Amino acid sequence: MKKKNINIENQKYFNISSKADMLDEFFLKSKSPAFNKCLSDCEKVSKSNSNILLVGESGTGKDVAAKYIHICSSRFDKNMIAVNCSSYTESLLESELFGYNEGAFTGATKSKEGKIELSDKGTLFLDEIGDSSPATQLKLLRAIETRQIERMGSNTTRSVDFRLICATNRDLKEDILNNLFREDFFYRISSIVIKVPSLKERKEDLFDMINFFLDKTCSSCNVKINNIEDDVLRFLYEYDYPGNIRELKNIIERLVVLSENGIITKSELPLIYGINKNSDNDFQSKFEPFDQIITLREFKARQESRYLQWVLNQFGGNVTAAARKIDITPRQLFNKINEYGLKK
DSSP states (O other), X not given: OOOOOOOOOXXXXXXXXXXXXXXXXXXXXOOOHHHHHHHHHHHHHTTSOOOEEEEOOXXXXXXXXXXXXXXXXXXXXXXXXEEEGGGSOHHHHHHHHHEEXXXXXXXXXXXXXXXXXXXXXXXXXXXXXXXXXXXXXXXXXXXXXXXXXXXXXXXXXXXOOOEEEEEESSOHHHHHHTTSSOHHHHHHHOSEEEEOOOGGGGGXXXXXXXXXXXXXXXXHHTOOOOEEOHHHHHHHHHOOOTTHHHHXXXXXXHHHHTOBTTEEOGGGSOGGGOTTOHHHHTGGGOOOOOOSOOOHHHHHHHHHHHHHHHHHHHTTTOHHHHHHHTTXXXXXXHHHHHHHTOOO
16 A cells, blocks of 8 residues: 655644645545534634534544634634643633733743733634633633733733634533533533534544545655555554544554554554454454353343443543443443443
8 A cells, every 4th residue: 555755844733824724734625424514614603703612522623623713714814822721720721811910929020921812813712621610710701701801910901802712522511510610601602512523423534534644644754655564454444543533643653653664564553452352342243152041131241241341441441431432420330340340
């Protein structure tokens, strides 16, 4: 399987300044109805100043969708400022968003503009908004409603004109019920909700996406791939990618970087993917042989045990993530783990 070595400029994410740049840098030419609807919705909402909430699993490209909205909007030539809310403690997130004056706290030796100020006339993108604290949400709520802010350590009010886009992989309505997320803040940031589909929901794009990332990675790493072993190709096309597009991209990068003499072999696959564990990955079609008659209840229990163990393996033992994926509560999954003696 030969790959062309296409010379694509390795642009940084926020230096992209046009729709054409987006099409070069990211995989947006999709065959998937679900993803094309997502792109169409992004284009429609870009014409307004409505607050947008992007929802979807981790690694699906919600940040790319946010950038696409910005590029398609009338603010395309202004700043798009991104903040990952999960990367900061509560106090650091506040200073990062609102800025501070000199002397506002120990170590504040000079004044600093916050991300909200820097997004004036442009777009503010708050990623992982579900990880922000209720206290921070309240301060953001006031800023969103009034489009005014005060730096930490200042009584001066500054007006800011920004377009707000938020993103999350959490179930915010469930977080509201658990008092982890403010209901008034949720309704303020979600005037329009757009779902970014998972890779499982756009399987028709997988072949082209694999080739897209191969070409990009070969170009950026100055590597030419002449052959890919059949076992690797089989893995790439059959693996379920719980980490979505981000995981696919990382796997491709690893395969290219570790290749030798232009050949990608199965030895380059990360050990955690277990390419030789076909019996586990193909459990759906490989039931235990019927060598004895057992009760239907016992049969169902055996298959449920095998399935739940497989799911846990896909999420590295993360009970909360696994439970969310199969639509049960973590407590229910913990009960099953104890009942069947499963490994986390």
